[in-house]
Amino acid sequence: MTRSEKISRYGARSAGVFSFRSESALIKDQEYFVKAFVRTENLTVVGTTVRFHSKGSLPPEISAFDPTIANWGDTLTLKGERFSARENQVFLGEIEGEVVSQSDSLLKVVVPFEKNEERVKLMVKTIGQEAISRDDFIYRKPVVDAFDPGHGAFGDTITISGSHFLNTESLKVTFNGQEAKILEASWQKLRVQAPGEANQKNLQLCVSANGLAGCSQDLFIVDPPxxxxxxxxxxxxxxxxxxxxxxxxxxxxxxxxxxxxxxxxxxxxxxxxxxxxxxxxxxxxxxxxxxxxxxxxxxxxxxxxxxxxIWLNKGSIPDHGIFSGVAFSFSHGQYGFCGIASDNQITTYRYNPAANRWLKTGTFPGTFRFEMTAFVIGDDAYVGGFNGTQDFWKYDILNNTWEQVADFPLPNMGMTSFAVNGNGYVVCTVSKSSNFWEYDVEADSWVKLSDFVQKDRFQGSVDLGFSYGSKGYLLASSGPSKADEFWEYDPSIRRWKQLASQMNLQTYGKRSFFIIKNEFYLMPDSYNEYLCKYNFSDNKWFIVSRVEGREDGLCFTVEDATYIGGGHNYGKALKDFWEYNPHP
Structure with a gap:
């Protein structure tokens, strides 16, 4: 016999035959040996051993259990019939509890500390038979009654009041699902730190044990930074x-x-x-x-x-695709102006430095071309030149209107210009004769002046022109000497004066230039990398810094800042746009 069950029948008997019917704890087809015995106060009488083969038992039955709601570690009492007096297993769902007391009608089991579902059935297994409770056993969740303070910052200490805070490794406090550090824990009180991971304004606070959580009805409010x-x-x-x-x-x-x-x-x-x-x-x-x-x-x-x-990124010039370029640019008052040539059309823009915003103002009405020149007299800009054209146009800056003025006398392949004392002056950049003209605004006519002449005309060209004070200035390549000759023109005596040459850096294409606080700055072309400046007071050039060169870009100055962008470098189209301010 591999198992032994002792069944006692209580109650006094005076005499006669007695019997007992066993319906539990018997294994089917198992051979059993049984002895009856009678015990009195002074004597125990044991009957003869009887052998029999079991036909099995009826399954156990759970009639009730108490308590129906409990915590991990609590003891449950199960009442029923046909339990084993020696061998019972009790499961809460799929997790086995520890049986601490057992009889054929009463079992006591400790609720295991393992994670489980909130509601589970109880099951008793007895020698191959099992019984399942009708009602669910419910794990008691933590209860959050209140927390203090109700608002605060990440890292603040929060005190939580409630009940059933199971002080084990499974205890967790979360704010919107993000776990908080527990500083102190007891059955009814917790102290925690508000976690930075819960990066939201309104946070729900929850306390969980073995995955079962109780949450606050109120929200913890994160203070604004x-x-x-x-x-x-x-x-x-x-x-x-x-x-x-x-x-x-x-x-x-x-x-x-x-x-x-x-x-x-x-x-x-x-x-x-x-x-x-x-x-x-x-x-x-x-x-x-x-x-x-x-x-x-x-x-x-x-x-x-x-x-x-000194250099500040302002974004990009208006984008008209890869096959586009700057046709002209100038400044007036608080704004910069430019034309972008693309798709056989020149689109005009006004730039507001205070807001860093471009405003499309219309289209240039003249012949499509690149590399035009522009000079400003009063509230009007005069624009024209390049690609064998002769048409010239006046732009009314305040009213945003265009008017064609007198044609330039000769077709030209490029020009630069400056304005002094209410008149415009144009130099044809690659012409060897008839290359210097004055525009009379009042008469709307062009007057030919004596040619601008360099010392060596072979391969020489004029790159740029501008005015400063009451005089005009040109920067021109001298050809084989690879020097940028710098020239000053005084309209009052109609005479050119050569100034200091610009440091043996040969001109290649239309470079950007500007004047800030009485100093003339010259950007490099694609083949050079030095930003240089010229001091009018002592007639000297200086290297300022290394920069990326560009040609045919836009450039205008508003107050003490210059804005540069677009153009190209080694054939690469540039769309960037920068503010340059040497005294920010």
Whole structure:
């Protein structure tokens, strides 16, 4: 016999035959040996051993269990029939509990600490037979009654009141599903830190044990961030800026620092300090707002920082595709103007530096061409030249209208110009004769002047012209000597004067140039890389810095800043657009 069950029948008997019917704990086809016995106060009498083959038992039956709702580690009492007096297994769902007391009608089992479903059936297995409870056993979830404070910042300590906070490794506190650090735990109280991972404004707080959670009805509100102080007011791109305040997220990636329209995540963060590099990119203005986004909230600091880089990225010129180019550009008042040539049409634009915005103003009505010249007299711009054309046009800047004026006397393959004392002056850039003309605005006529002559005309050409004060200036290539000759023209005496040549850098194409604070700046072409400047007071050239060269780009100056963009470099079309300010 491999198993032994002792069945006792209680109650006194005076005499006669007695019997007992066993319906449980018997294995089918198992051979059993049984002895009857009678015990009195003073004597035990054992009957003869009887052998029989079992036909099996009826299955056990669970009639009730208590309590029906309990915590992990609590003891359940199961009542029923046909349990085994020695060998019973009790399962809560699929997880087996520890049986601590058993009889054929009563079992006691400890609720196991393993993770389980919230509602499960109880099952008793007894020698190949099983019984399943009619009712569900329910695990008691943690209950969150309140928490304090009701609002705060990431990293703040929150006290949670409630019940059934099972203090085991399975205990977790979450804010919108993000786990918080538990500082202190008891059955009815928890102290936790609001996690930075829960980067939202309204947070639901939940306490869970073995995967079963109880959640607060109220929401924890994350306070908005506030920037209180910046480490400096003048910065350069790439430099580090320290931001002090409150309500920051201690996780760097959950903060977004705004510099105007640029955004970047800080490289270091705490709840009261951020460290961030000034990002590269397009800036509408040098005076930039500083803001912070975190937890679905945004704060903009009251003071601005100033970007002190000499070159500032302003984005791009109006895009007309790869087969386009700048036809002309000039400035007037607070705006810059240009024409973009593409698809047999020249589209005109006005640029507002204060807002970094381009406004399409119309189309140039004259013959389609590139590399035109433009000079401004009063509130009118005069535009023309290039590609064998003669038509010339006046643009009324204030009213945005075009009017054709007197044709240029000769077809030309390029020209440069300047305006002095209310008259325009044009130099044909590649002509060896009849190459210098004056435009009389009042008479709307062209007057031929004495030719502009260089020392060596062979392969020489005029690259650019401009006015400064009451005089005009030209920069011209001398050909084989590879020097940029610099010339000054005085209209009052109609005489040219040669100034210091520009450092043996040969001209190739139409370069960008500008005047800021009484200094003339010259951008390089595709074959050179130095930005140079000329000082009028001492007639000297200086190298300023290395820059990318460009030809046939737009260039205009508004107040003390110059705007440069477009053109090409080694045949590569350029669409970039920059502000240059040597004194930002």
């Amino acid at each position: 506030v920037i209180e102080r910046l480490s400096q007011q003048e910065v350069k791109i790439g430099e580090n800026l320290v931001i002090d305040g409150r309500g920051f997220n201690p996780l760097p990636n959950n903060n977004v620092v705004l510099f105007g329209q640029q955004s970047i995540t800080p490289w270091n963060a705490s709840s009261s300090r951020l460290e961030v590099g000034i990002p590269d990119g397009v800036y509408d203005s040098r005076d930039v707002t500083v803001g912070l986004q975190t937890a679905e909230q945004e704060h903009i600091f009251g003071s601005r920082i100033r970007i002190m880089n």
